Each structure stands twice: as C-alpha cells, then as structure tokens.
Amino acid sequence: xxxxxxxxxxxxxxxxxxxxxxxxxxxxxxxxxxxxxxxxxxxxxxxxxxxxxxxxxxxxxxxxxxxxxxxxxxxxxxxxxxxxxxxxxxxxxxxxxxxxxxxxxxxxxxxxxxxxxxxxxxxxxxxxxxxxxxxxxxxxxxxxxxxxxxxxxxxxxxxxxxxxxxxxxxxxxxxxxxxxxxxxxxxxxxxxxxxxxxxxxxxxxxxxxxxxxxxxxxxxxxxxxxxxxxxxxxxxxxxxxxxxxxxxxxxxxxxxxxxxxxxxxxxxxxxxxxxxxxxxxxxxxxxxxxxxxxxxxxxxxxxxxxxxxxxxxxxxxxxxxxxxxxxxxxxxxxxxxxxxxxxxxxxxxxxxxxxxxxxxxxx
Numbered sequence: 075x076x077x078x079x080x081x082x083x084x085x086x087x088x089x090x091x092x093x094x095x096x097x098x099x100x101x102x103x104x105x106x107x108x109x110x111x112x113x114x115x116x117x118x119x120x121x122x123x124x125x126x127x128x129x130x131x132x133x134x135x136x137x138x139x140x141x142x143x144x145x146x147x148x149x150x151x152x153x154x155x156x157x158x159x160x161x162x163x164x165x166x167x168x169x170x171x172x173x174x175x176x177x178x179x180x181x182x183x184x185x186x187x188x189x190x191x192x193x194x195x196x197x198x199x200x201x202x203x204x205x206x207x208x209x210x211x212x213x214x215x216x217x218x219x220x221x222x223x224x225x226x227x228x229x230x231x232x233x234x235x236x237x238x239x240x241x242x243x244x245x246x247x248x249x250x251x252x253x254x255x256x257x258x259x260x261x262x263x264x265x266x267x268x269x270x271x272x273x274x275x276x277x278x279x280x281x282x283x284x285x286x287x288x289x290x291x292x293x294x295x296x297x298x299x300x301x302x303x304x305x306x307x308x309x310x311x312x313x314x315x316x317x318x319x320x321x322x323x324x325x326x327x328x329x330x331x332x333x334x335x336x337x338x339x340x341x342x343x344x345x346x347x348x349x350x351x352x353x354x355x356x357x358x359x360x361x362x363x364x365x366x367x368x369x370x371x372x373x374x375x376x377x378x379x380x381x382x383x384x385x386x387x388x389x390x391x392x393x394x395x396x397x398x399x400x401x402x403x404x405x406x407x408x409x410x411x412x413x414x415x416x417x418x419x420x421x422x423x424x425x426x427x428x429x430x431x432x433x434x435x436x437x
Contacts, residue, residue: 098144099123110158115142115149125159132168140172178264181247184215243274259286300430303423310416314359315352319345364408365401 095109096102097120104120111118119127127143139151156168177183177194186193186206193208197215204215213220217227237243242253247267254261259272268277272286302309302316309316322337337344 097123099127112142112147112149112152113154114152115144115147117142117144117147119143121159124155128156128159132171136175175264178248178250179266181265181267183248184213184218185250186211187213187218187220241271243269243271245269246274246276300423300426303419303426306416306419306423310419311353311356312349313352313416314356315345315349318348360408360412361405364405364411368401368404368407 094103094105095118097104097109098117099119100123102120108122109118109120110124124143128140131140140155141147141150142152156165160168174192180196182196182198183194184197184204186195186209188206188209188211191206191209191211193206195204195207195215197204202215203221204213205211206213211220214222214227219228222228237251240253242251244251245263245265245267246269248263248265250263250265252261252263252269252271254271259270260268260277261271262268269275270277270281270286273281275281306313322341
C-alpha cells in the first residue's frame with residue numbers, strides 16, 4: 075500500500091517547513107539564516123555551497139557572466155552575488171577581474187602594448203590609430219606595435235617564430251592570441267569565439283576538420299601527407315605509429331604539455347620504439363576490435379528478431395556460444411576491412427597529387 079503524501083507532510087516538523095529551505099546544490103535542509111536567495115531569479119542555496127561556487131568561478135576566471143548555479147536557470151548574470159560573500163579586498167579584485175573579462179569579450183578592443191599597462195582603445199574599420207585610455211601612448215590596432223604613420227605594419231620575427239613553434243593563433247574575432255597545449259583543435263577565446271587552432275578559422279558548418287589535417291584544402295594537401303598515402307602499401311604495418319608521431323609533431327601537442335615535452339625531448343628513443351611496436355599493436359587492435367565489433371553487431375541483430383522476443387531466455391544462453399563460434403568470422407571481416415582500406419589509400423594519394431598539380435597549373 076502506497077503511503078499517503080499528505081500524511082508524510084503532516085509528520086514533518088513545522089520548523090522545517092516555515093524556517094528552512096533545501097539547497098539546490100547539496101540538497102540538504104538548511105535554516106533560512108544559513109541560506110541565500112539569488113537576487114534575480116530567487117533560487118535558494120546554502121551559504122557554504124554558494125561560497126564554494128564563487129571561489130571556483132574566481133579560480134577558473136569565469137566571472138562574466140556570473141550565472142546562477144542552477145543549470146536550468148535562464149538568468150545569465152547575478153552581479154550582486156559576490157557582494158554577499160566576499161570581503162572588501164576580494165570584492166575589489168573580483169570586480170577588477172570581472173571588468174577585464176568583460177572587456178576581453180569585445181571584438182574591437184585592443185590592449186595597450188606597453189608593459190604593465192591595463193589600458194586599451196577600440197579599433198574601427200576607418201581608424202587603426204589608437205590611443206591608450208590609461209597612459210596615452212599611441213599604437214597600431216592591427217599589429218599592436220607603436221604607431222607608424224605612413225608605414226605598413228612590421229612583422230615581429232621573434233613573435234612570429236614563437237607563435238608558430240608553440241601553435242599559437244590569433245582569435246579571428248578579437249585578434250588576441252590563444253594557445254592550446256593538447257587535445258582537439260577546437261578552442262574558445264575569452265571573447266567567446268570558437269575556432270580551429272590549426273587553421274585559425276571559425277568552427278562552423280563550413281569548417282572541415284579533415285582538410286585542416288591535410289593542409290587546408292584538397293588542392294593544397296601537404297607533400298608529406300600525399301607521399302605517405304602513396305607509400306601506404308609498404309608503410310601500412312607502421313601506420314599507427316606514424317599517426318601518433320604526426321599528432322605529436324603537428325596537431326596541437328607542444329611544449330606547454332609536460333607529457334608532450336617529455337616525448338619531444340626523448341623522441342629519438344620513443345619514436346623508433348613506437349614504430350617497431352606498431353605492427354604488433356595494429357594486429358592486436360584489429361583482432362580485439364574486430365571481435366568486439368562483431369559481437370556487438372551480432373547481439374544487436376539477434377535482439378531485433380522475433381525469435382528473441384519469444385524465447386528470450388533460451389536465446390540469451392546461446393548467444394555467448396554463438397559469439398565464440400563466429401569470432402573467427404568477425405576477425406576475418408576486421409582484417410579484410412583493414413586491408414581493403416589500405417589498398418585504396420595509395421589511389422587517394424595519387425588523386426590528391428593530381429589536384430595539387432592542377433591547382434599549380436591554374437596559377
């Protein structure tokens with residue numbers, strides 16, 4: 075017999091109903107004196123959880139907007155929240171960071187290039203001659219150097235080499251430099267713009283990740299990528315090691331990652347070992363991967379059949395035995411698929427080579 079909800083409510087002490095609230099983070103019942111109602115959305119949280127929330131936002135640098143901890147809340151900014159929990163010194167730092175965070179989101183803002191200066195100015199299409207609002211220095215909004223009347227922007231060779239070596243790219247929106255130590259090529263600037271760290275272009279429906287990997291476009295594929303494809307009939311046992319080396323050398327893994335720095339420093343040792351182990355790792359990957367993939371497909375097909383619905387218990391007891399019997403078939407399919415793909419890769423390389431020459435002759 076299900077309990078009567080009204081009886082349960084009657085059994086709750088009245089003080090818990092009138093003088094307490096439930097925190098939406100820890101879900102504990104706390105006295106009203108230990109809880110805070112959000113200024114703009116009226117969600118309630120205990121003071122301890124809110125203080126931890128604000129501290130985590132300060133550490134992450136995500137101060138603008140300072141949203142409600144409730145992920146379903148549609149109020150995107152709670153500016154008065156920090157006033158309730160931070161001391162005057164911390165509060166001053168909070169608003170200083172928040173103001174800087176807000177300014178960094180402005181695409182036309184350019185920071186003053188003078189050391190230790192927090193000033194800035196706004197660039198327009200008509201005017202790139204900027205004046206710092208703090209120190210009054212004149213600078214170019216395009217190259218961030220001192221103002222050069224009547225002269226084209228000079229490229230800082232030291233900065234250019236440094237950014238190229240570490241994979242640093244300017245944001246296509248606000249032009250501030252963004253660095254990524256590892257992982258996928260997608261990055262998000264402090265201004266909120268999401269772009270590819272590999273090619274520097276916005277990540278949207280028009281962005282092609284695979285084209286970034288091969289050099290920007292099919293007509294401009296890198297020579298290394300083309301020759302690797304053409305020679306794949308010989309190199310295919312080592313392609314797993316070559317792929318890992320490619321990612322370490324060219325796909326966003328640089329010296330800011332301690333692991334990548336260690337690999338780069340001892341690459342004369344690690345790379346040959348990786349290439350020697352590649353055939354063994356590749357065979358194990360194909361065997362295990364092909365077997366697991368086949369079992370998953372087989373189970374999925376069996377469960378869709380009418381016989382499974384009628385004799386579920388009997389079929390479940392036989393599935394394991396059938397998978398063991400069919401494992402060689404799954405492995406054979408995996409090996410065949412792997413070999414078929416590698417059989418086609420040299421022809422893809424020849425196609426990219428033709429496209430490269432076509433593009434060159436058109437110029």
